[in-house]
Structure formats: C-alpha cells, structure tokens
Amino acid sequence: MDLKTTLTHDKIELPNNFFQNIQKYKEHLFKWNKIHNLTGAKSEQTINEFIYDAVFPVSFLPKVDSLLDIGTGAGFPGMILAFALPHTEVTLVEPLTKRASFLQFVKADLGLDNVQVVKKRVEEMQPKVFDLITSRAVTDTKMLLRLSKNFRDAHSKLLFYKGEKVFDEIETDIDIKHKIIETKNRHYLLLGEEL
Numbered sequence: 001m002d003l004k005t006t007l008t009h010d011k012i013e014l015p016n017n018f019f020q021n022i023q024k025y026k027e028h029l030f031k032w033n034k035i036h037n038l039t040g041a042k043s044e045q046t047i048n049e050f051i052y053d054a055v056f057p058v059s060f061l062p063k064v065d066s067l068l069d070i071g072t073g074a075g076f077p078g079m080i081l082a083f084a085l086p087h088t089e090v091t092l093v094e095p096l097t098k099r100a101s102f103l104q105f106v107k108a109d110l111g112l113d114n115v116q117v118v119k120k121r122v123e124e125m126q127p128k129v130f131d132l133i134t135s136r137a138v139t140d141t142k143m144l145l146r147l148s149k150n151f152r153d154a155h156s157k158l159l160f161y162k163g164e165k166v167f168d169e170i171e172t173d174i175d176i177k178h179k180i181i182e183t184k185n186r187h188y189l190l191l192g193e194e195l
C-alpha cells in the first residue's frame, strides 16, 4: 500500500507534517521492534495498513479537544491520531514499560506537544473527562465501557476498533447509542449518548 496515495485518494484531511512524522515514527518502530517485542507488525506493508486503519476515522470523527487511547501499545491508534490531530490533547495510557518508553521516546524525538504518555493501567488513572476515548485490540466492548466509566460524560464519544465480532458484542446489554462504520477490513464502533 502506498499510504500517501491512499490517504490522499480518500480525501482524509491531514496536517502538513503528518507524513514527516509517520516516516520518523516508522524508522523508530523498525529499530525498537528488532530488540523489543513492541508489535506483531513487522513489515512496512503491515505497518502502513495499521496506520491507515488508525487514521481512517478522521474522515468521520467530530472535532475533539481531548482524546484518551486505552492500551496504545506501540502507537495504534492513539499516536497516529495525535499526528493527524495536532490540536487535540492526546493521552496514551499503556502499562508495559517497553511500550510506554517507546511512546515517550517518539513524543520527545518528534516534539509532540499534544501527547501525554501515562505508564499505568487505565484503572489506575485519576478520573478526568475526555471528548473521545479510543481503543484497539485491548478487550471487548462491555469491558471497555466499564474501564472508561471515569473518563467520559454524556458528551463524550467512544471509538473502538473492532472486527466482525462487534455484532455479538453489541447484542449484550449496552445502554448507549452506537453506530458501526464498516470498511473492507474494519468495523469502527462509535458510541455516545449524543450520536
């Protein structure tokens, strides 16, 4: 996949320095991933697919001032969204030392003023309301709703990156409005009282 061509074709609005940041991020990820097991995505092709998957929601998300990404791992989707949304304060919560250190290194090296890395489990964070909460490949929807309780109010939106299992997950007692945005490889589950 040629990431730039695909994103330009999809008319996804991105800041001027987005691809510069992506280039540096990928270089760091390749180096760190050789030593530490940061992500299963090893080839450039797979990493480009992960980046596309992370950033695609910019095409349908409302403007948000603050974002919490639960379990960012090596950067998906929170770090990629932070490159795409430089005016959004992005908090990345990740308990594993190596992954949190990598995120902190990327923040420092790329000079990302809008990123904060919290090396904790989300349950250990002080309560605070965010406009948007994201999460990919961490746990099921019911548990994510439980884990995010202290970090949202009636105005907040949640965006969970899901596969086809999403249909089973939303059949259980979820008492919040939702929409599913489907692409070829992804079911984006958007939730919120005000949808």
Ligand SMILES: C[S@@+](CC[C@H](N)C(=O)[O-])C[C@H]1O[C@@H](n2cnc3c(N)ncnc32)[C@H](O)[C@@H]1O
Pocket: 039, 070, 071, 072, 073, 074, 075, 076, 077, 093, 094, 095, 096, 099, 120, 121, 122, 123, 135, 136, 137, 138
């Ligand atoms: C399978 S990885 C997915 C990482 C990344 N979101 C991605 O899609 O590539 C799950 C991540 O969630 C983190 N995690 C697990 N439980 C968590 C919790 N309670 N709070 C915050 N992060 C958690 C793990 O440390 C791990 O890095």
